[in-house]
Amino acid sequence: MVKELPVIYLQTAACSGCAVTMLNSASPTIKNVLIDQIVPGVHINLKFHPVVMAAAGELAIGVMEDTAKKQKGEYVLVVDGAVPTADGGVYGAVGERDGKPVTMQQRVIELSRDALAVIAMGTCASFGGIPAAPPNPTGCVSVQKALESAGIKKPLINIPGCPPHPDWFVGTVAGIILNGLPKPEELDDFLRPRAFYGKLIHENCPRRAYFDEGKFAKKFGDDGCLYELGCKGPITHADCPLRKWNGGTNWVIGAGAPCNGCTQPEFPNETAPFYEKLVDVDLPVVGAYWANKEVK
Ligand code: SF4
Numbered sequence: 001m002v003k004e005l006p007v008i009y010l011q012t013a014a015c016s017g018c019a020v021t022m023l024n025s026a027s028p029t030i031k032n033v034l035i036d037q038i039v040p041g042v043h044i045n046l047k048f049h050p051v052v053m054a055a056a057g058e059l060a061i062g063v064m065e066d067t068a069k070k071q072k073g074e075y076v077l078v079v080d081g082a083v084p085t086a087d088g089g090v091y092g093a094v095g096e097r098d099g100k101p102v103t104m105q106q107r108v109i110e111l112s113r114d115a116l117a118v119i120a121m122g123t124c125a126s127f128g129g130i131p132a133a134p135p136n137p138t139g140c141v142s143v144q145k146a147l148e149s150a151g152i153k154k155p156l157i158n159i160p161g162c163p164p165h166p167d168w169f170v171g172t173v174a175g176i177i178l179n180g181l182p183k184p185e186e187l188d189d190f191l192r193p194r195a196f197y198g199k200l201i202h203e204n205c206p207r208r209a210y211f212d213e214g215k216f217a218k219k220f221g222d223d224g225c226l227y228e229l230g231c232k233g234p235i236t237h238a239d240c241p242l243r244k245w246n247g248g249t250n251w252v253i254g255a256g257a258p259c260n261g262c263t264q265p266e267f268p269n270e271t272a273p274f275y276e277k278l279v280d281v282d283l284p285v286v287g288a289y290w291a292n293k294e295v296k
C-alpha cells in the first residue's frame with residue numbers, strides 16, 4: 001500500500017513567488033511531486049494550497065481543518081510568507097469561523113500545534129523578509145518568532161530564498177520522506193539544511209578568480225568580479241553557483257547581476273542597497289601568499 005504524507009501549504013503575508021517557484025520544479029516535476037510516488041511506496045498528498053487547488057471557500061477550508069483533526073501529528077505544515085501580528089493579527093486572514101475571519105497568525109499557531117513538522121518556505125517565512133522590513137506597520141514576524149511567542153516547540157526547517165530554488169524545497173520534503181526529519185547537525189544555526197545552504201556563494205563562484213586577483217567589474221557587462229557593483233556573495237549561503245536556476249540554465253551572477261543575499265536573515269534590509277558594495281569584507285592583497293613565504 002502506498003503511504004501518504006499529507007501537506008498543508010498555507011500562504012500568509014507573501015507575494016506568491018515561493019508557490020510559483022515550487023511549481024517550476026524541473027526534476028522531479030511538480031506533477032511527479034504531487035501525483036507520483038516521490039520515493040517508492042510514499043507520495044505527497046497536498047491537502048490545501050491556495051494557488052493550485054481547484055476548491056475554494058468553505059470546501060477548501062473544510063479539507064484543511066479536517067486534515068489537521070484527522071491526521072494530527074502526521075502532516076507537514078508549509079508556511080509561505082511572514083506572519084502579521086500587529087493589532088491582533090487583523091492584517092491577514094485565511095477563511096472564516098462562525099462568520100468571523102481567522103487571522104493568519106491564528107492559523108499558523110493552530111496548524112503548527114498539531115503538525116509533524118513545520119517548513120518555513122521562503123525568506124519571509126524564515127526570517128520576516130520583505131513584509132517585516134521597516135517600518136513594518138503590520139508587525140510581520142518570521143514563523144519561528146510566531147511559534148516562540150505562542151510557546152510552541154515544533155521541528156522547524158527554514159528554506160529561505162526570495163524565492164527559494166525549487167530543489168531546496170522538494171529536496172527537503174523528499175529527505176523527510178526518505179530519512180525522517182533532519183537531525184540537528186543537518187541544519188545550520190538559522191535552521192537551513194546544510195545540504196543546500198552549507199557553502200557561501202563566494203566559495204563556488206565562477207568569478208572568484210577575478211576577486212582573488214583584484215579584478216572588479218566597474219559597470220554591468222564588464223568581465224570581473226561583481227563585488228564593487230554590490231555582490232553579497234561573500235556573506236550569502238546557498239548553492240546557486242552549482243545548482244543554477246530554471247532547470248540548470250543559468251543563475252544571477254552567470255547572467256551578470258550581483259547576488260542580493262536573498263537567503264540571509266539580513267535580507268532585504270541589511271543586504272540593501274543591492275547595487276552598493278559591502279563595506280566590511282577584506283579584499284585580497286594580490287601576491288600576499290608568496291610575499292609571506294620563506295624563500296628557500
Ligand atoms: S563577490 Fe560575488 S561575483 Fe565576486 S567572486 Fe564573490 S560571489 Fe562571485
Ligand code: SF4
Pocket residue numbers: 161162201236237238240251252253258259260261262263
Ligand atoms: S545568487 Fe544570491 S540573490 Fe540570487 S538566488 Fe542565489 S542567494 Fe539569492
